[in-house]
Every structure is written in structure tokens, then in C-alpha cells.
Amino acid sequence: MRSDHIRPDRRTLLKVALGLGAATTLHLIAADPASTPSRPARAAGTPPAAAAGPPAGLPGRPPAYRLQPMTAGSPPRFRPARPPVRTRPFEELPGLGHSMVLSFDDGPDARYTPDILATLRKHKVRAMFFVCGEMADASPNLLREMADDGHVVGNHSWSHPLIPGLSRAAIRDELGRTSDVVETVLGTAPLWYRAPYGAWNRNSFEIGADLGMEPMAWTVDTLDWTTPGTGTIVSRVLDGAAPGVVVLSHDAGGNRSQSVEALRRYLPRLLEEGYRVTVPQRV
Numbered sequence: 001m002r003s004d005h006i007r008p009d010r011r012t013l014l015k016v017a018l019g020l021g022a023a024t025t026l027h028l029i030a031a032d033p034a035s036t037p038s039r040p041a042r043a044a045g046t047p048p049a050a051a052a053g054p055p056a057g058l059p060g061r062p063p064a065y066r067l068q069p070m071t072a073g074s075p076p077r078f079r080p081a082r083p084p085v086r087t088r089p090f091e092e093l094p095g096l097g098h099s100m101v102l103s104f105d106d107g108p109d110a111r112y113t114p115d116i117l118a119t120l121r122k123h124k125v126r127a128m129f130f131v132c133g134e135m136a137d138a139s140p141n142l143l144r145e146m147a148d149d150g151h152v153v154g155n156h157s158w159s160h161p162l163i164p165g166l167s168r169a170a171i172r173d174e175l176g177r178t179s180d181v182v183e184t185v186l187g188t189a190p191l192w193y194r195a196p197y198g199a200w201n202r203n204s205f206e207i208g209a210d211l212g213m214e215p216m217a218w219t220v221d222t223l224d225w226t227t228p229g230t231g232t233i234v235s236r237v238l239d240g241a242a243p244g245v246v247v248l249s250h251d252a253g254g255n256r257s258q259s260v261e262a263l264r265r266y267l268p269r270l271l272e273e274g275y276r277v278t279v280p281q282r283v
């Protein structure tokens with residue numbers, strides 16, 4: 001049975017997350033759920049407009065020799081999109097204010113994903129979907145639906161293996177094939193990935209970075225894969241609700257009716273409590 005149920009103690013997670021928050025150079029902004037959903041315009045590997053290089057000297061203006069960088073006159077330097085290689089995943093998202101992130105793993109699955117998408121659409125919020133390549137390959141239309149609604153589509157490997165048991169080449173294959181499917185269907189490769197079972201290793205961090213992705217874990221595990229009852233899933237989300245929290249649920253990998261129904265109940269409650277349910281955007 002699939003699950004992402006390998007989690008350290010919650011206090012450890014929070015400590016780690018605080019450390020990450022202090023050390024991170026990655027800027028995260030909350031997407032505005034009220035704005036028109038759009039996919040990231042800039043694919044990984046494309047330099048930002050700001051990397052166009054220093055302006056050329058203007059006629060009549062004395063050349064600023066001392067201020068001229070040594071690269072002046074040469075072609076703009078390409079700024080690689082490869083993010084710094086992390087040794088731990090993000091486990092919460094500080095700096096988003098009174099916001100929370102909902103994430104759904106293992107899909108898409110035609111039996112459950114459409115209902116989850118419908119609930120998110122009804123409440124005009126965005127979420128993160130960490131998809132498995134083999135599932136995405138089988139349901140490209142659901143992948144398009146996610147992106148069209150402004151959700152973030154992340155990489156959850158091709159076949160949901162335990163990453164630490166794989167060779168470097170196999171990890172690259174699992175992550176690379178999945179990114180390829182997402183890019184083929186959506187036009188942009190994923191910017192985030194999540195290791196199955198939350199089992200990361202150094203190779204996965206390095207290969208993920210090579211593929212232009214940041215590692216994202218979670219703060220609150222609903223343990224919905226154990227089918228504990230809809231009410232229990234709802235309670236776990238509401239009890240764990242706090243600014244910056246990332247919630248883990250599943251839209252595939254087994255019978256996810258409880259996950260579907262739980263979302264219908266807890267999402268309006270979170271919104272009533274004043275949370276913005278949103279997604280991070282890498283800038």
C-alpha cells in the first residue's frame with residue numbers, strides 16, 4: 001500500500017523548518033487565489049530578464065571605468081536555474097502570513113482527483129499535486145485540469161519507489177521521466193518534488209536540483225491512506241492548522257473517498273478561520 005507515512009516527530013519537523021527558514025535564500029510568495037490562475041511563464045533554465053547584463057556606456061557620458069564589471073561588453077552571463085542543493089526538504093512555508101498549503105500525492109486518479117479539483121474550484125483556492133509519472137502519463141487531461149486551475153504540479157517520482165534503495169541512475173530515471181511527462185503535457189517542467197514516503201537521500205537532493213526542482217515535505221500528515229474515517233482526517237487538519245503549515249493528503253494509491261469527503265468539510269472551516277489556502281511560487 002502506498003503511503004507517505006514515514007515522519008519524524010512533529011517537534012523535530014518544526015525545529016528543522018525554523019532552521020531552514022533562517023538559512024534559505026529562496027523567496028516564496030503566496031499566489032493570489034483571486035487572480036487569474038496561470039502557469040509559471042518562465043521555465044527552468046530560462047534566465048530572468050534581469051540577467052541581461054550591464055547597460056552599455058551612453059554617448060557623452062564618461063565611461064565609469066572603476067565601476068565597470070570585468071564582464072562588460074561580453075555576452076550576458078547565463079545564470080543557471082539550478083537551485084542550491086539542500087540537505088533537507090522544506091517542511092513548512094514561513095513568510096506566507098496566515099496561509100496554509102494543501103498537498104495531494106500519488107495521483108492523478110480519475111476516481112478521486114476530479115472531486116478534489118471540484119472542491120478546490122468551488123472555494124477558489126489552489127493546492128499542490130505531487131503526481132506520479134505513471135499516473136500522470138495515464139491521465140494527462142487531469143494534469144491539464146490541475147494546471148488550468150492554477151494548482152502547482154510537482155514531481156513524486158515515476159513509480160513511487162523507496163528512493164534510498166535506488167542507484168543514482170535509477171533515481172534520475174524516476175524523477176527525470178516524471179518531469180518529462182509533466183513538461184510534455186503542460187509545457188513547463190515541475191519546480192517542486194516530494195520523495196515517496198518522505199524518504200530522501202543526498203542523491204535525490206542533488207538530482208532534484210539538477211532537474212531544477214526544490215524538495216517539499218509536509219508539516220501535517222493526515223494519514224488518510226490508513227482510512228481512519230473522514231472525521232479523523234478533518235480533525236487532524238483542523239488541529240494542525242497554523243500559518244505556514246503544509247498538509248499532506250492523497251488523491252490516489254487506494255480508496256481515497258474519505259480524503260475527498262474530508263476536504264469538503266475542512267476546507268470551508270479553514271477559510272472561515274481566516275486562513276488563505278494557497279501555493280508557494282518560486283521567484
Ligand SMILES: [Zn+2]
Pocket residue numbers: 002003004105106156160196197
Ligand atoms: Zn506518495
